Every structure is written in structure tokens, then in C-alpha cells.
Amino acid sequence: MITQGRTRPGVYRESAEVCVIGSGAGGAVVAAELAAAGREVVLLEQGGYHTPNDFDQREEHMLPMLFENAGMSTTEDGAVGILHGRCVGGSTVHNLAYCFRAPAPILALWEEKHEVRDLASLQDSFERVERALGVQRIIPEEVNLLNRKLQLGAERLGYHGLVAKHNRIGCVRSGFCILGCAYGSKQSMLVTYIPRADRAGARIWADCRADRIEASAPGRRRVVATLLDARGRAHGEMEVEASVVVCCAGAIATPLLLEASGLGNSSGQRGRNLHLHPTVIAGGIFEEPLHSYYGIPQSYYIDEFIDLEHDPRSGHILMPIAGFPVLTASTLPGFGRELFGYLRDLPRLGGLLALLHDQSSGSVERGSGDRPRIRYRLTDEDRHELMRGLQHTVEVLWASGAEQVIVAYAKDPLVLRPEDGTAEIKQRGVREGAIPLTSTHPQSTCRMGGDGKTSVVNSWGELHDTQGIFVADMSVFPTSLGAPPQITTAALADRTAQHILQRWPELRT
Amino acid sequence: MKRRTFLGLGTLGPAMWVLAQLPARAAWLGGTGSTALDATVPGEPCVLDDDDADLLMAIVERMVDTGEAGAPPPREIGTLAAIEGALAPLGEALLQELRLALRLVEYWPVFLEWRFGRFRSLSPEAQARSLEGWRTSRIETRRRVFYALRNLALLGYWSQDETWPLIGYGGPWIRRPT
Numbered sequence: 001m002i003t004q005g006r007t008r009p010g011v012y013r014e015s016a017e018v019c020v021i022g023s024g025a026g027g028a029v030v031a032a033e034l035a036a037a038g039r040e041v042v043l044l045e046q047g048g049y050h051t052p053n054d055f056d057q058r059e060e061h062m063l064p065m066l067f068e069n070a071g072m073s074t075t076e077d078g079a080v081g082i083l084h085g086r087c088v089g090g091s092t093v094h095n096l097a098y099c100f101r102a103p104a105p106i107l108a109l110w111e112e113k114h115e116v117r118d119l120a121s122l123q124d125s126f127e128r129v130e131r132a133l134g135v136q137r138i139i140p141e142e143v144n145l146l147n148r149k150l151q152l153g154a155e156r157l158g159y160h161g162l163v164a165k166h167n168r169i170g171c172v173r174s175g176f177c178i179l180g181c182a183y184g185s186k187q188s189m190l191v192t193y194i195p196r197a198d199r200a201g202a203r204i205w206a207d208c209r210a211d212r213i214e215a216s217a218p219g220r221r222r223v224v225a226t227l228l229d230a231r232g233r234a235h236g237e238m239e240v241e242a243s244v245v246v247c248c249a250g251a252i253a254t255p256l257l258l259e260a261s262g263l264g265n266s267s268g269q270r271g272r273n274l275h276l277h278p279t280v281i282a283g284g285i286f287e288e289p290l291h292s293y294y295g296i297p298q299s300y301y302i303d304e305f306i307d308l309e310h311d312p313r314s315g316h317i318l319m320p321i322a323g324f325p326v327l328t329a330s331t332l333p334g335f336g337r338e339l340f341g342y343l344r345d346l347p348r349l350g351g352l353l354a355l356l357h358d359q360s361s362g363s364v365e366r367g368s369g370d371r372p373r374i375r376y377r378l379t380d381e382d383r384h385e386l387m388r389g390l391q392h393t394v395e396v397l398w399a400s401g402a403e404q405v406i407v408a409y410a411k412d413p414l415v416l417r418p419e420d421g422t423a424e425i426k427q428r429g430v431r432e433g434a435i436p437l438t439s440t441h442p443q444s445t446c447r448m449g450g451d452g453k454t455s456v457v458n459s460w461g462e463l464h465d466t467q468g469i470f471v472a473d474m475s476v477f478p479t480s481l482g483a484p485p486q487i488t489t490a491a492l493a494d495r496t497a498q499h500i501l502q503r504w505p506e507l508r509t
Numbered sequence: 510m511k512r513r514t515f516l517g518l519g520t521l522g523p524a525m526w527v528l529a530q531l532p533a534r535a536a537w538l539g540g541t542g543s544t545a546l547d548a549t550v551p552g553e554p555c556v557l558d559d560d561d562a563d564l565l566m567a568i569v570e571r572m573v574d575t576g577e578a579g580a581p582p583p584r585e586i587g588t589l590a591a592i593e594g595a596l597a598p599l600g601e602a603l604l605q606e607l608r609l610a611l612r613l614v615e616y617w618p619v620f621l622e623w624r625f626g627r628f629r630s631l632s633p634e635a636q637a638r639s640l641e642g643w644r645t646s647r648i649e650t651r652r653r654v655f656y657a658l659r660n661l662a663l664l665g666y667w668s669q670d671e672t673w674p675l676i677g678y679g680g681p682w683i684r685r686p687t
């Protein structure tokens with residue numbers, strides 16, 4: 001049963017075998033797997049429960065409905081915008097549906113350097129998750145004009161790329177994925193694992209924010225939560241007694257929840273090692289209208305500049321990007337007439353972003369008013385790598401037929417033509433604050449590892465320092481993943497769920 | 510421990526404290542009283558009082574000024590309702606910071622640019638120059654305030670159907686009653 005906390009002010013008590021916190025790529029999978037195996041599950045989600053019928057493809061409605069802080073979260077210094085979900089289904093409701101497994105060299109690094117055990121079992125989880133999400137390769141007819149042009153451009157330059165896999169079934173190619181799929185085609189958690197958890201008897205509470213976990217006695221955990229009204233204000237209380245708690249609130253909220261609970265910090269690593277996969281964007285202006293916001297937004301993917309076999313710790317990926325008016329305007333430089341001068345070309349605009357496989361790291365902790373304080377600083381090497389990424393985006397855009405390319409430096413933005421070359425980008429570089437950076441993949445803040453002195457959770461996601469409390473979201477990645485993360489997050493969550501089931505007799509006591 | 514907030518306003522220290530004491534509409538600084546704003550769609554949440562809303566809309570007007578004769582004025586379309594819709598779920602602490610940010614922009618010309626007038630009483634050109642000062646300031650907090658207000662303005666204005674002909678956007682595929 002799915003209960004909307006916004007319509008149920010009051011004080012509630014639940015008792016269950018397992019309490020799952022957060023309903024995104026991690027939480028929905030854990031809840032469904034455990035409930036399907038007969039465990040009694042309560043799932044708490046702070047965001048609202050909205051269905052495809054509620055998704056009207058309008059930015060002013062969907063950004064506040066589906067995103068944390070209406071999509072306006074940033075790092076403490078404002079240098080990196082952070083987009084992540086706040087609704088039943090989490091970030092999978094508005095993500096762009098690229099599907100990649102964790103690259104093999106990254107898994108090898110996790111095993112060798114971070115002593116994560118038995119990652120071979122992840123292969124079964126990948127298969128189960130991909131089946132459940134209907135993962136398949138995007139067919140050529142589904143590639144939109146911008147993606148086709150970028151593919152041609154990359155091929156002209158001899159750069160390696162591929163048409164990716166995605167989790168859409170019966171896609172009508174409207175292109176509004178980032179505002180929630182109104183057609184129910186994107187196989188987000190909202191239309192896959194959440195209904196499965198529901199059918200299996202999980203009790204799902206939307207508008208219910210977990211505030212802390214009390215772990216006084218082994219085998220007895222209590223989650224203290226607040227019921228929220230439609231404007232996010234407290235209007236009720238919830239307490240869940242459970243033997244096992246699984247935190248899946250995402251890489252920003254999970255360490256905060258553990259911090260509020262005084263848990264998970266025996267290594268001193270809780271909330272540390274934040275990787276962001278920061279991105280920098282260049283916007284091409286093409287001769288003819290592309291209307292690149294219509295059609296599957298990201299199908300082509302350029303992986304020429306990441307060679308994880310050779311170096312699993314650096315590199316960048318290039319991905320197409322297009323946006324509706326508000327999202328596009330917010331990536332353009334200036335304001336007023338200057339900004340309008342760029343935005344008036346919206347139908348002819350098509351972007352390419354460089355996503356960094358970052359070594360740089362940051363931290364998440366509770367700031368004033370219990371709000372997250374997110375810190376992140378690029379290393380010089382990563383700044384250099386992002387600068388190279390930016391140069392590559394510009395070169396590919398030109399090779400794809402863009403007449404001019406906008407690089408949104410805050411001070412004196414560049415509008416470059418092919419004859420200008422990219423030397424000026426090299427000279428200016430990429431620095432926080434000088435050019436907008438965005439992250440849609442915060443990760444690694446409760447990293448997994450074999451050594452309790454250097455990691456927060458063990459190889460199966462259980463806190464090193466507290467039995468029966470697990471983490472199963474993107475915060476467990478031991479390092480930056482270097483690829484789109486939803487499938488890896490879901491597969492690791494599936495693996496954690498299987499582990500909980502195996503150990504159930506022991507965990508329940 | 511250094512106090513840090515959503516917009517990092519705490520870093521402006523004493524200036525912040527003084528400004529927090531000022532009403533948004535201070536008659537002695539040339540305040541003209543509140544303008545009634547009719548843009549709020551019935552049923553949408555009202556999160557700003559009339560005067561804060563008026564000040565916000567004055568900033569929005571500069572942020573989304575297109576210079577086009579046919580551009581719909583932000584106050585005549587659903588700009589404010591859209592912004593309030595985005596603000597509504599943010600929680601009172603963040604709204605409080607927004608109100609402080611608005612006051613900072615309003616009184617900055619008086620206290621720190623030594624002009625005889627608040628933001629709202631400046632000419633459009635002077636308002637644009639004042640905002641440019643926020644955008645290019647050496648103080649990180651001022652730049653953050655600028656971008657937070659810019660984001661709200663862009664969300665409020667460019668999400669409105671009436672603005673889309675200016676940028677050739679065809680709008681959503683599905684039409685649902687809003």
C-alpha cells in the first residue's frame with residue numbers, strides 16, 4: 001500500500017522486519033526484493049508520490065515536484081549545481097535512462113584496492129536488474145537529430161563512441177524524460193520496482209522524512225521520521241520499529257542521516273570521499289533548427305577520452321545535452337538582453353557535456369538548520385582534465401556542423417567559431433566559479449570496503465560499526481564510477497538485498 | 510564554527526544584520542508602498558508578502574529583459590505564481606534567506622554604492638548595472654545571491670507559454686489542464 005503522508009497528519013507507529021529509507025535506484029530495489037521474498041517491509045520516502053498522469057512536461061511544475069530544492073541545490077561555494085531527486089522513485093523518475101554496468105577495471109579496483117569481496121556475485125544482480133528495467137540497446141531510428149550530428153562529428157574526428165542502452169519500453173520519443181515520463185515508458189523505479197514492492201505487501205509512506213535511526217539494542221532498531229505536508233512542512237510523526245534498517249537516501253542524504261543518528265563513523269570516513277562526476281557544457285549553434293529538446297535526449301556516448309584499462313582513475317566522457325527553456329537558460333551566460341541573445345536561438349542550440357571521472361573529492365555534513373553543507377574542490381589534475389574535456393566538446397560540436405559554440409565563462413563568455421580554435425579555453429582553463437559546473441551523480445560518501453578503518457560499510461553494505469544497519473545507494477561506491485551510475489546502484493542494492501535474505505535468521509535476532 | 514547558509518549570507522556579517530532589521534518597504538528610503546500583484550494563480554501558494562513579491566518582480570524584470578517590443582511583461586503573465594510554486598516546498602529557513610537576499614539587493618545601492626535610492630527606485634539601466642555588480646562581485650556570497658535570483662527569474666519567466674514564441678519553443682507535447 002502506498003500512503004501519501006501529505007494527506008495524513010497525525011502520529012503513527014509501524015512495526016516491520018525491515019525499514020528501507022529512500023525509494024530511488026537503491027531503495028526501491030531493496031524494498032521489492034525483500035518484500036517479494038516474504039519479509040515485512042516499510043519504505044519511507046521524503047518526496048511525494050506522483051504518477052505519470054501528474055507529469056505535464058512543464059518545467060515550473062516538474063522541477064519543484066521531482067527535484068530536491070526544485071533543482072537549485074549547490075555546493076557550499078555555489079560552484080557546482082547538484083541535481084537529485086525527491087519523489088517516490090528518486091532520481092530515476094527524471095533521469096535520462098542511459099544504462100551502463102560498472103566498468104570491469106573499476107570493479108577490479110574496488111576488489112584490489114578497497115578489498116570489496118565477492119563482486120562476482122554482482123553479475124547476477126546486473127542481469128536481474130536489467131531484466132526488471134527492460135534494458136535494451138537504443139535502435140538507430142530512436143536517435144534524434146542532435147545525437148546523430150554529434151555521432152557524425154565524433155566519427156569525422158576519429159573519436160570512439162557508441163549508441164548506448166536504455167531502459168525505455170514503447171518510447172514515443174517526446175524527449176521530456178528529465179521532467180518525468182508522462183507516458184510511463186521510461187522504466188524508472190516508479191513504474192517497475194515500486195509497484196512490485198507494493199504488490200508484495202511493502203507498506204510505502206511518501207512525504208515521510210527519516211530524521212534519525214536509534215540503534216540501542218541489537219536486533220531492535222527504531223527509525224524516527226516526520227510526516228510532511230504538500231509544502232514540505234512537518235504535520236505528523238512516524239516511528240518504525242524494525243530488525244534491519246537499509247539507508248538508501250542517496251549520497252547527500254544518507255551520510256547526513258547517519259550523522260544525525262551518531263552512526264557509521266568509526267573510520268572517520270562518513271560523509272567524506274564525495275565524488276560528483278562534475279560536468280562542463282558547451283552549447284553549439286547550428287545553421288538549421290534541430291529542436292534537440294525533442295526526441296531521446298541522450299543516446300550517443302563518446303568514450304574516446306577514458307581508458308580505464310590503462311588508468312582506472314581518470315578520464316572524461318562526452319554526452320549530448322539539450323534542454324527546455326528554463327534548463328537551457330540557466331546554463332547560458334549573463335542576464336537580460338545578453339542572455340536573451342543566446343536563448344533566442346533555442347531551436348538551433350544543441351549541447352555537449354564533458355563528464356569527469358573525478359579523483360577530486362569533497363564532503364557532506366550537517367550545516368546550520370540541519371541543511372547539508374556540501375564541500376568540493378577540484379584538484380589541479382582534474383581541472384586540467386575538465387579543461388581538455390571542454391576543448392573536446394567544442395571540437396566535436398564544430399565537426400558536427402555547429403557554426404558557433406558558446407562557452408559560458410561567467411566573465412566574458414566565449415563564442416567561438418572553428419577558425420578560432422580552442423587555445424583560449426586552454427589559457428582560461430576550468431576553475432570553480434569561473435564556469436558553471438553541474439553534477440547529477442553525487443556518490444561515495446559512505447564508501448564500501450573490506451577495512452573498517454578506511455571505509456564506512458563492508459562488502460555487502462552493512463555498517464562496519466553497527467550490525468543490522470545497511471547502506472544501499474550511490475554512496476557506497478568506493479571510488480568514482482566513471483560511467484552513468486543507475487544500473488550499478490540498483491545492482492549493488494540487489495546484491496545487498498540477497499545478502500540480507502541469506503543472513504536473515506541471524507539478522508532478525 | 511563559521512555560520513554558513515543556503516546562500517552563504519552569513520558571510521556578510523554585520524551588513525546582513527543591519528539589513529535584516531529593515532522592513533522591505535522603508536518609507537524613508539523612498540518606498541512607495543506595495544503594489545498589488547495579480548499574477549498569483551488562485552490556489553497557488555503565496556509565500557512572499559506583497560512587498561517582497563514586488564521587489565522580486567522588479568529584479569525579475571531586469572533579469573529577463575529581452576529588449577523586444579513584443580515581449581510579455583513578467584508581471585502580466587504567470588511569472589510570480591511559477592516562482593512561488595518553486596519556493597513553496599523549500600521550507601521557512603530558506604525563504605527567510607531569500608527575503609534577506611532581496612533586502613540586500615534593494616538596499617545595496619544606498620549603503621554600498623552611495624546612491625540616493627533603493628534598487629526599485631533606480632532607472633532600468635542603473636538597475637542592470639547594480640545587478641551586474643552582483644554578478645561580477647569579488648565576494649562569493651554576492652555572486653551566489655545573483656545566481657539564486659537569476660535562477661528564480663528564469664524559471665518564472667521562461668516557463669510561461671506567452672514567452673515561448675520569442676525563442677521558438679513549441680511547448681509540451683501533451684496538454685493537460687494546469
Ligand SMILES: Cc1cc2nc3c(=O)[nH]c(=O)nc-3n(C[C@H](O)[C@H](O)[C@H](O)COP(=O)(O)OP(=O)(O)OC[C@H]3O[C@@H](n4cnc5c(N)ncnc54)[C@H](O)[C@@H]3O)c2cc1C
Binds near residue numbers: 026094248
Ligand atoms: C538529471 C539526472 C539525469 C540522470 N541520468 C542518468 C542516466 O541517464 N543514467 C544513469 O545511469 N544515471 C543517471 N542519473 C543518476 C541516477 O538517477 C542515480 O545514480 C540513481 O538514481 C541514484 O540512486 P540512489 O538510490 O542513490 O538515490 P536516488 O535515486 O536519488 O534516491 C534517493 C531517494 O531518497 C529520498 N530521501 C532522501 N533523504 C531522505 C530521508 N531523510 N528520508 C526519506 N527519504 C529520503 C530522496 O527523496 C530520493 O527520492 C541521473 C541523475 C539525474 C539527477
